[in-house]
Amino acid sequence: MVAYALHLAILAGIYIILTISLNLIIGYAGQVSLGHAAFFGIGAYASALVSLHWHFPFPAAALSAVLMAGLCGLALGLPTLRLKEDYLAIVTLGFGVIVDLVFLNLDITGGPDGLPGIPPPSFWGVTFRQPWHYLILVAILVILVLAATYRLVDSYHGRALRAIRDHEITAQVMGINSPAYKVAIFTLAAALAGLAGSLYAHYITFINPESFGLHTSILILAMVVLGGMGSIGGSVLGAVILTILPELLREVHGYQDLVYGALLVGLLILRPEGILGRGKLSLKFLQREG
Amino acid sequence: MLTLKSVQAGYGRLPVLKGISLHVRPGEVVTLIGGNGAGKTTTLSTISGLLPARKGAIEFAGRDLTRMAPERIVTLGLALVPEGRRVFHTLSVTANLELGAYHRRDKAEVRRDLEEIRERFPILKERAHQAAGTLSGGEQQILVIGRALMARPRLLMLDEPSMGLAPRMVTQVYDILAELKAQGTTILLVEQNARAALKVADRGYVLETGRIILDGSAADLREDPEVQRAYLGKGYREVWE
Numbered sequence: 092m093v094a095y096a097l098h099l100a101i102l103a104g105i106y107i108i109l110t111i112s113l114n115l116i117i118g119y120a121g122q123v124s125l126g127h128a129a130f131f132g133i134g135a136y137a138s139a140l141v142s143l144h145w146h147f148p149f150p151a152a153a154l155s156a157v158l159m160a161g162l163c164g165l166a167l168g169l170p171t172l173r174l175k176e177d178y179l180a181i182v183t184l185g186f187g188v189i190v191d192l193v194f195l196n197l198d199i200t201g202g203p204d205g206l207p208g209i210p211p212p213s214f215w216g217v218t219f220r221q222p223w224h225y226l227i228l229v230a231i232l233v234i235l236v237l238a239a240t241y242r243l244v245d246s247y248h249g250r251a252l253r254a255i256r257d258h259e260i261t262a263q264v265m266g267i268n269s270p271a272y273k274v275a276i277f278t279l280a281a282a283l284a285g286l287a288g289s290l291y292a293h294y295i296t297f298i299n300p301e302s303f304g305l306h307t308s309i310l311i312l313a314m315v316v317l318g319g320m321g322s323i324g325g326s327v328l329g330a331v332i333l334t335i336l337p338e339l340l341r342e343v344h345g346y347q348d349l350v351y352g353a354l355l356v357g358l359l360i361l362r363p364e365g366i367l368g369r370g371k372l373s374l375k376f377l378q379r380e381g
Numbered sequence: 382m383l384t385l386k387s388v389q390a391g392y393g394r395l396p397v398l399k400g401i402s403l404h405v406r407p408g409e410v411v412t413l414i415g416g417n418g419a420g421k422t423t424t425l426s427t428i429s430g431l432l433p434a435r436k437g438a439i440e441f442a443g444r445d446l447t448r449m450a451p452e453r454i455v456t457l458g459l460a461l462v463p464e465g466r467r468v469f470h471t472l473s474v475t476a477n478l479e480l481g482a483y484h485r486r487d488k489a490e491v492r493r494d495l496e497e498i499r500e501r502f503p504i505l506k507e508r509a510h511q512a513a514g515t516l517s518g519g520e521q522q523i524l525v526i527g528r529a530l531m532a533r534p535r536l537l538m539l540d541e542p543s544m545g546l547a548p549r550m551v552t553q554v555y556d557i558l559a560e561l562k563a564q565g566t567t568i569l570l571v572e573q574n575a576r577a578a579l580k581v582a583d584r585g586y587v588l589e590t591g592r593i594i595l596d597g598s599a600a601d602l603r604e605d606p607e608v609q610r611a612y613l614g615k616g617y618r619e620v621w622e
Contacts (some may be wrong), residue, residue: 247483254480257469264429264463265532266455266484291578321471 099334101294104229105287106330108236110314111323112283117312118368119244121256122172123180123313126187127311130281132303133190134160134288135295136200139209139298149212149219149293156289157282164281165274170342172273187308194300205299212293225294230288236283240323251322252276317358319368328366382407383459383536390427390439397423399591400437405536405569410562410579412570412599414612415588421571423462424588425540428569429453429461432614442535456484458535462528462542466521470514474505477513477524481531491593497600498527519550526557537561538569543577555581575612585592587612 113127134156141147141155171182194200201207212219212228219225243249249342254262263269293296310333318329340350358365383405391397397420405411409535426432428439430522439446446454460481469477478498482491499506502523505612508516513524522542534584542558544549558581562568572578579585579599587595587608595605602608 250476250480251483253472253476254469257471258467260431261463261467261469262480263431263451264461265480265528266452266456267480268450268452 094222096228099338101222101226101229102332103334104226104233105290105294106311106314106334107233107327108287108290109284109311110318110326111236111240112280112287113311114241114315114318114320114323114326115244115276115280115283118251118322118326119252119256119314120273121259122134122175122273122277124183124277124280125180125312126183126185126190126305126308127280127284128160128303128305128307129165129187129190130160130284131288131291131307131311132194132298133163133281133301134285135292135303136194136288137285138289139206139292140199142210142293143206143208148214150214152293153286153289156285158289160285160288161278161282164278165190167281168274168277170279173270184308187305191300191304194303203299203301205297205301205305206292209292209296209298211296219293229290229294230331232286236286237323237327244323248272256321285364313355316365319365322365323375325365325367355364382442383569384438384440385424385428386438386440387403388424388427388433388439389435391435392423392432397437397591398427401588401591401593401595402437403586403593405565405567407535408565409581409584410558410568410570412571412572412575412582413588414575414578414585414602414608416573416611418590419588419592421573421588422499422540425461425569425571428454429459445464452484455532458533460529460532460534460537462525462537462539464540464544464607466518466525466545468513468516468521468524470527471512473510474513474516474524475509477528478505478531485533485565494531494533497622498530502527504533507541519546520551521547522554523557526554534566536567536569540571541573542570543572551577575608576614579613581617609618 109127109131109248113124115124116124137159138152138156142152161235162311167186171179176180217224244252251262251267252272254265254267255272259269291302297306314329314333315326316329317333318327338353343350383402385403387400387402389396389398390401401420401424403413413421413424418555421465423432428446429433430446430449434447441457441459444457469480478495482494483492499509502578504520505524505527508520513521516524526542542554546554558568558570570578570582579602582599585599585602586593587602595602595608603613
């Protein structure tokens with residue numbers, strides 16, 4: 092039971108990083124991304140591959156994951172972030188599907204069988220084999236990510252980002268280079284998702300494409316929306332709730348998806364801005380505005 | 382200071398400005414009046430760099446703005462108060478004001494300007510921590526003017542500052558403009574409310590379907606029979622009754 096609780100806590104920590112990273116894109120810069128799990132997967136595969144083939148120690152592997160996911164974020168962001176919300180939603184959705192297919196079909200990623208035998212992190216003479224060791228590692232990284240994002244969103248640049256979300260053209264008239272900001276935040280978010288991917292790969296020690304598909308993108312999105320867009324605390328809450336809730340709902344076996352769905356729908360009706368959020372869910376891309 | 386020479390611009394294949402020439406001298410208040418769809422907002426968007434000019438030249442303080450990005454143009458000292466009170470609604474009043482000085486690097490001076498603007502418009506101090514979206518229309522208009530002043534503009538451009546405001550608020554906004562004028566601020570004012578605009582302006586241009594059809598001193602324009610008929614509503618009552 093304790094082991095199970097530890098397992099959930101580690102997963103929740105990884106999802107917190109993922110949710111915060113997506114919230115930077117959606118809640119702070121006001122952009123849409125429906126393919127965020129792709130960066131999670133890119134980070135996981137990059138980290139696993141450099142560990143398996145080149146025997147990179149964990150810090151170097153994690154760094155590779157961050158750089159690789161960040162580069163892919165940059166490559167996707169540069170041409171697409173000039174698109175309006177609805178088109179951006181479609182492009183990111185497509186990107187997620189393509190990346191998933193790439194994992195499934197490349198030899199180097201092991202195809203549908205995935206990559207087994209990823210070594211647990213080991214550095215400074217300590218091997219993080221025990222779950223509670225790993226929990227400490229995840230907790231430290233979550234705290235670092237939390238501190239960094241809190242600083243970022245409260246800074247001069249954070250204010251500029253929120254100005255872009257509130258009204259992009261007016262932000263430009265203030266002298267804010269909105270395309271540059273959007274690409275930068277998209278790249279940063281992708282890099283953070285890559286870090287989460289690395290943590291995931293070295294914890295589970297086995298990865299396959301199933302963990303990084305559309306349903307994961309939607310799950311992360313649900314965590315952002317539930318916790319509240321534009322709220323870091325909300326992201327933590329959303330990630331924790333949606334990691335634990337499905338486990339609690341095992342009791343009502345067979346009906347868990349029903350309860351889960353009803354909760355989300357109820358929330359969107361009663362509190363569309365999320366538990367701690369300020370802005371409403373940006374479904375503007377579904378309802379064209381003038 | 383600002384010169385437009387036969388500027389053409391439009392959206393997609395639709396031409397809106399069909400060759401606009403105008404100029405604003407330092408210390409002047411110039412107004413651009415005209416009805417809906419005349420191209421007033423398009424003119425300001427083109428000057429700000431939000432919309433590319435297809436033909437013609439725009440020059441500000443000796444620099445060519447025609448191919449410049451909007452965020453660069455701001456740094457030259459051109460501030461725009463956009464149409465429809467575009468506050469950053471989820472950000473606090475103070476954060477809105479600070480964003481007006483986004484491109485400035487002189488932090489100490491920005492602090493001082495912030496204090497000065499809050500002294501000048503006490504409502505912005507009272508509501509400092511409130512989200513800007515919760516302010517009334519008139520308060521938001523004051524906020525966006527204050528935000529533009531935070532840029533320490535050499536030229537302030539305002540797009541229909543009286544639109545949708547209660548008459549009492551219109552008076553208040555125009556009192557502010559008169560005050561700015563007295564201090565020597567250079568202003569380009571776009572208005573549908575020609576009566577209010579011509580009262581504060583030195584000179585004016587009348588824009589109709591993308592062309593300037595008339596220009597002159599504000600006093601002359603006020604006396605012009607065509608302007609009176611079309612924009613000041615003179616004779617309207619007599620015809621009606």
